[in-house]
Amino acid sequence: MLYIGGKATTAKNEEVPKRSLRATAQHTAELRPDGAAKEFFTHHATHSTQKWASRRQCEPGKHTIFYDPEESTLDDWLAAHPPNTLGVTVEAVDALSVDITEWTHVPGPDVIREIAAYDSICEHFKTETKHTPRDKEVARTAMLEVATNLGHTEGKWLFPCPPDKVIEAWSLLARAAVCGNMPQGHGLAGCAVSVAPKLNLKGVVVIYLLAVRCPDSNDEEHLRRVLLYTRDLLQAPEISCQGFKPEIFSRLGVYAKDSTHPDRRCINLRSVMMHTDWTKEVFGQQ
Numbered sequence: 001m002l003y004i005g006g007k008a009t010t011a012k013n014e015e016v017p018k019r020s021l022r023a024t025a026q027h028t029a030e031l032r033p034d035g036a037a038k039e040f041f042t043h044h045a046t047h048s049t050q051k052w053a054s055r056r057q058c059e060p061g062k063h064t065i066f067y068d069p070e071e072s073t074l075d076d077w078l079a080a081h082p083p084n085t086l087g088v089t090v091e092a093v094d095a096l097s098v099d100i101t102e103w104t105h106v107p108g109p110d111v112i113r114e115i116a117a118y119d120s121i122c123e124h125f126k127t128e129t130k131h132t133p134r135d136k137e138v139a140r141t142a143m144l145e146v147a148t149n150l151g152h153t154e155g156k157w158l159f160p161c162p163p164d165k166v167i168e169a170w171s172l173l174a175r176a177a178v179c180g181n182m183p184q185g186h187g188l189a190g191c192a193v194s195v196a197p198k199l200n201l202k203g204v205v206v207i208y209l210l211a212v213r214c215p216d217s218n219d220e221e222h223l224r225r226v227l228l229y230t231r232d233l234l235q236a237p238e239i240s241c242q243g244f245k246p247e248i249f250s251r252l253g254v255y256a257k258d259s260t261h262p263d264r265r266c267i268n269l270r271s272v273m274m275h276t277d278w279t280k281e282v283f284g285q286q
Helices: 018-026 049-057 074-080 116-128 133-150 163-180 220-234 247-252 276-283
Strands: 002-004 007-009 064-066 095-098 155-161 192-199 205-214 243-246
Touching: 074 163, 095 163, 116 133, 116 247, 133 247, 155 163, 155 192, 155 220, 163 192, 163 205, 163 220, 205 220, 220 276, 243 247, 243 276
Parallel strands: 064 095
Antiparallel strands: 002 007, 095 192, 155 205, 155 243, 192 205
């Protein structure tokens, strides 16, 4: 199965009905003519212990369980770690991640914030500007230029998901990410996915944030293809899309609002999302 121009197609270039996209993620046999569905999600690719350690170092302090294809099948892993158990207590694991990609992720904030090019932009913005909309746009542009030059181009599409929809939605994304990164890839090829709960001030989960991570924020063709595929895969009007957030903003502590964020080093650039015009077009959001 291929994914061309925002539509799933067969090898004969015949369009596949949208419902087949969900079936593709749910039923492994559809992508394996030999019917070896049982082995499909085992996918024992070569992943070293160092690789998973480096994943965890990207976000120190954030407790994430990563799917490791060398340790279990995806089905077993999903059953053992349902997303609706996340964020229940302060000590709980607060994110799940399926990432069998081979591209290099953006280093953790402790590394990124020591890079002079980023630090000078942040310090200049905080101490030498009046934080006007123009100042914020200049700072955003400068950060993204440095990120491109240093190869820190990772980013993520963010999809708020209601609690009653998260188990099915997360399962679909996780399976699509594993399928997509195998030789007969489709849809989410080259992408990683994650899910994390968002709690209110009382510690109650009000929404889950699904993320589809892409390696290159500058590859607009790939970003749009991923957005369209994810919409067709989820097929849930209750799930919207916030936009695309370059990972460098998260590493630097740059957020849309800074008044309540626990990281005192964070700065407010009003907007940290890209391609919000696409989300309005694709999801019909106002």
